[in-house]
Amino acid sequence: MAVASPIAVEAIALRKSFGPIHAVDGIDMALPAGKIYGLLGPNGSGKTTLIRLLTGLASATSGTVRVNGVAMPSRTNLASIGYMTQADGIYPELSVWENLSFFGALYGQTDRAAMIKTLELVDLADRLDSPAQDLSGGMRRRLSMACALVHHPRVIFLDEPTVGVDPALRVQFWQHFRRLAADGATLLVSSHVMDEADRCDELLFIRSGRVLAQGTSEELRKRAGTDDIETAFLRFAEGPGPDGSGGTPTAAAQDKNGAAR
Amino acid sequence: MNPRRVTAVFLRIVAQFRRDRRTLALLFGAPIAIIALLGWVLSSSGATTSRVAIVNASGNPAGNAIVLKLTAALNGQPKVQVVDVRDSATARQMLIDNKLDLVVSVPADFSLQNRKIQLTTLGLNPAGESTVIPAIQQALIGAVVQDAGGALPTIERSTVYGSPDATQLDTLAPVVVGFFVYFFVFILTGVSFLRERMGGTLERLMATPVSRSEIVLGYSLGFGFFATLQIALVLAFVIGRLDVPALGPVPAFAIGLGVKAIGSPLIAYLIVLVLGLGAVSLGIFISTFARSEFQILQFIPIVIVPQGLLGGFFWPIDQLPGLLQPLARILPVTYAIDGLRQVMIAGADLTSPAVLLDLGVLAGIAAIFVVLATATIRREVV
Numbered sequence: 001m002a003v004a005s006p007i008a009v010e011a012i013a014l015r016k017s018f019g020p021i022h023a024v025d026g027i028d029m030a031l032p033a034g035k036i037y038g039l040l041g042p043n044g045s046g047k048t049t050l051i052r053l054l055t056g057l058a059s060a061t062s063g064t065v066r067v068n069g070v071a072m073p074s075r076t077n078l079a080s081i082g083y084m085t086q087a088d089g090i091y092p093e094l095s096v097w098e099n100l101s102f103f104g105a106l107y108g109q110t111d112r113a114a115m116i117k118t119l120e121l122v123d124l125a126d127r128l129d130s131p132a133q134d135l136s137g138g139m140r141r142r143l144s145m146a147c148a149l150v151h152h153p154r155v156i157f158l159d160e161p162t163v164g165v166d167p168a169l170r171v172q173f174w175q176h177f178r179r180l181a182a183d184g185a186t187l188l189v190s191s192h193v194m195d196e197a198d199r200c201d202e203l204l205f206i207r208s209g210r211v212l213a214q215g216t217s218e219e220l221r222k223r224a225g226t227d228d229i230e231t232a233f234l235r236f237a238e239g240p241g242p243d244g245s246g247g248t249p250t251a252a253a254q255d256k257n258g259a260a261r
Numbered sequence: 262m263n264p265r266r267v268t269a270v271f272l273r274i275v276a277q278f279r280r281d282r283r284t285l286a287l288l289f290g291a292p293i294a295i296i297a298l299l300g301w302v303l304s305s306s307g308a309t310t311s312r313v314a315i316v317n318a319s320g321n322p323a324g325n326a327i328v329l330k331l332t333a334a335l336n337g338q339p340k341v342q343v344v345d346v347r348d349s350a351t352a353r354q355m356l357i358d359n360k361l362d363l364v365v366s367v368p369a370d371f372s373l374q375n376r377k378i379q380l381t382t383l384g385l386n387p388a389g390e391s392t393v394i395p396a397i398q399q400a401l402i403g404a405v406v407q408d409a410g411g412a413l414p415t416i417e418r419s420t421v422y423g424s425p426d427a428t429q430l431d432t433l434a435p436v437v438v439g440f441f442v443y444f445f446v447f448i449l450t451g452v453s454f455l456r457e458r459m460g461g462t463l464e465r466l467m468a469t470p471v472s473r474s475e476i477v478l479g480y481s482l483g484f485g486f487f488a489t490l491q492i493a494l495v496l497a498f499v500i501g502r503l504d505v506p507a508l509g510p511v512p513a514f515a516i517g518l519g520v521k522a523i524g525s526p527l528i529a530y531l532i533v534l535v536l537g538l539g540a541v542s543l544g545i546f547i548s549t550f551a552r553s554e555f556q557i558l559q560f561i562p563i564v565i566v567p568q569g570l571l572g573g574f575f576w577p578i579d580q581l582p583g584l585l586q587p588l589a590r591i592l593p594v595t596y597a598i599d600g601l602r603q604v605m606i607a608g609a610d611l612t613s614p615a616v617l618l619d620l621g622v623l624a625g626i627a628a629i630f631v632v633l634a635t636a637t638i639r640r641e642v643v
Contacts (some may be wrong), residue, residue, distance in 0.1 A: 057467050075470050083468035087461030093280040105269035131280065137410065147465070213407040 001199050006069070008033035008186035009054060014063035016049055016209075023049040023211035027063075031188070033154070036181050038200030039190040040233065046209035047190040048086060051157045054188070055083050067155050079108055082153035086160050088144040092133035096124055099132055100146055107151035115150055116238055124144045138169050145173070149180075156180065159191045162196065174199045177212075194230045203229075205236050212236040262478070266471045270479020271486070274453070278487060284449065288487060292441040292495045299437060300518045303430040311362045311398070312347035314355065327376070328367055334400030356383050365397060414632040434499045434520045435601040436574055439533050441495065443594055444565055445538045446488050448481065450544025451557040458548060463638070473638040477631055481541045488537035496526055496533075523608035528616065534601040535620060539593050539627035545634035568594035573602075596622045 009031040016024040023046045030082045031037055039047050052058040054065055056073025065072040067081060090099045096119070104115050118126045122142035132140060145161060158177075174196075177187050181201070189200065197203055197217050205212040205220070213220055213236045217229060226234035278285060313335055317328045335341050344361060346352045355361040366379040378401060380394065457463040466476060483541070502519025547564065551557045571578075571585060572594035581589055589595050600619030604607040609616045 042562070047474045055468050057464065075472060078468060078470045081468070083462050083465070085461050085463070085468075089461035089465035091273070091277060091462060092460075093277050098276050100268055102273045103465070106266050106466065108265070108470065236593065 005032035005034050007031065007066075008068060009037075009188060010064075010066040011050075011054065012064040014050075014053060014065060015061045016046075016053055016058060017061045022209050024053060024060075027206075027209070027211055028238050029204065029211060029214070031186060033186045034181060034184050035201040036177055036187045036189060036199070038203045039188055039199055039206055040192070040194060040197060041190075041202055041206035045207045047192075047206055048207070049160055050206065051083070051159050051188070053192060055081060055157055057083075079151065080154045082148040082151070082156040084145050084148035084156075084158045086162055086163070088140045090132050090140060090144055090147060093131060095129050095131050096135070096143055097128040099143060100150055103147040104150045109151040114152070118146050121149075123172070138165055141165055142169070145176075150193065154185055156185055156187045160190055160192070162191065162193070185245055194233060197229045205233050207237050262472070262475060263470075266475045267479045267482065270471070270476055271482040274480065274483025275486060277453075278483075284474070288445055288491055289365065289494055292438075292445070292491065293498050294433065295331055295441070296437055296499060296518065299433065300430050303433070304602060308339050310342050312344050313363045313365060314344045314352045314361050315365045315367070316346055316349045316352050317367045318349060318369045319367050320369070321372065323373045323376075324367045324371040327378075328373070331400060335397070338400065356381065359383075362379065362399070363394070385438065397619065427478060430518060431520050432602070432606060434518060435522070435529065435605040438492070438495050438499055438529075439536055439597040439601050440569060440572075440594060442488055442492055442533050442537045443540050443568070443597070445457070445491065446484055446540035447544045447547075448557065448561075449487075450484050450541045450629045451548050451551070451560070452475065452544075452554050453484075454480070454545045454548040455551050455554060455557055459552075467639060473635045476638060477542060477545060477635050480545060481538055481631075484541045485534065485538055486546075488540075489534060492530055492533045492537070496530060504549075515536040522605040524604035524606075525610060528609075528611060529604045532597055532604065532616075532620060532623065535627060536593055536597040537604050539623060539630055542627060542630035542634040546630055546637055549637040568592045568614075573598045593623055593626045 001036055002104060007030045009029065011027050011029045014024055014027045015022065025046075039050070041047050049058065053060050054067065054072065054076075056065070056078070059073065067074075072078040081186055091102070094102070100119060104110070109115060116125060121130070122145055124139060124142055124146065127135065128138065132143060133144065141161070141164065145158075148156065148158070162173055165173065177189065177199075181187055189196070191197075200217070202214065202216055203220055204214045212233075213223070215223070219231060220236070221227060221232045224235040226232050226235065263374060280290075315328055315331055315335075317324055319325070332343055335343050344355075346355065346364075347362070349364070349366055352361060352364040352366075356364060362382065364379075364381040366381065368377060368379060371377065380397060454463075498517050498524045499520050501517040503516040505514050505516065533564070543564070547560050548557065551560070567576075567588075571581065571589040572592055573589070574594075578586060578589045596619040600616055600623070603613060603616050603619070611617065
């Protein structure tokens, strides 16, 4: 493991403004491939906007995004990117199989056996012909995930994948994410639930459109001088990290909402 | 442009419709039901007998003579019943009480030099009341000319296209076909695409390698497919006629209107199809400006109704007020109505410059909206 993994997701001075509101306010990141990254932050901190910028769905006000070395937005590059949106984003009248094969066709996935395998992974292989509207909420969530993974993407963005998912299913989801990462995929999972932090290889604390800190859960807690990840987040949110390296001081200096200033 | 992805979008729309039985029923049942209703209403108009009273206030020989001749002439008319009424006050009251439809008055000063006759109707429904007036006029001319000892003038009607006895239905039905397809395709595409926007599936589509033009093309194929079936069924219903003989307690009836279409149904079909394809892109475009299904319906008075009023459905374009004429000439329905009339009533084919112009303008309008629809798809949702 001495050889550094290639950078899967890269952002340079990324900004997105909606009028006076800076949803993403100067984010730099370089995420090596093959890991699970947790994007943690409260509601409205800019997580979804950041993911939309990284997938090329939104155009940046300024800055650059590269996924697998290709500048986004790039339509062809989307064939190796999976995106599970916060909303289920499936067609309720269509059956499980129709939904999956539709997205498969758009992504260029033609291997029926591979698609069935994706459904098996989310435990829906026995519901092929059920209309999506007849599924339970958790099943729809799983179908939504299957639609994002149908083409075996190398980079996977999951926007709050575990919202409204019961604990048993949540464990299954994370086991599945771990398998994908082991196969070399890079996952960026957004969440506002801090207790999912320990399941990620690395965390990015995000607030007011800026990355407050990046590192493993253990590192971040150590730097903040606490055992509790939630307390760590709040300490980073209050200002520069206790050891002077955790925060983004230039960003904090501009933060009109910064409580500690 | 990747045919696989276009096909995927097309097949998805077909699958969605197949599972939405109610919308399918609406798509095929509603136009048939409404056109059948229209045919029924129009076929019975003028079928009722008009009750006419002739009131003679003159009392002089010239007046008496004309009353006799008028009565004889009117009695000879079909669907006219002459009612005996003594004075004009009674006749007026009978009009109000709906016991009479028309009063013919011979005024007190009627003479051979002053042959003036008054016609009085109730005035609440000018269109319905006037149906008997041409018959009266003819009888009157006959009576007056006979009086002078000459021959009876006869009026022969002819038309360049169609036949003088073409019913209103014959000229309206082709137009209704085009209008319905436009209306249904617009509403269904608008709502479908709105649901795509609101349900988060558009966001998902944009995260796949599918392009905006592939989506618009897939939608056009999907809705074009159903529009094709709809047009075929409705045209068959309008043009065809299957008479079912009486069977036991069921009286004889006919399926289909049997409208006389002179031109090729295939060209009529082509015109409606190009109109419908424009409606697909219009629906996608309009869905940008709506936040709910209800807001799509709010576009009916803005997008659909003006086309119905100005498109030549009720009034010829060149009889519209000057300011409205240019507006009417940019509406797609105007060209579809003209094309359909050219083909179905005048029997024009694809060598006719008018039909080619109509088709060309419809294709041009469709192309403009394809561009607009494509441009609005990636509108960012904040």
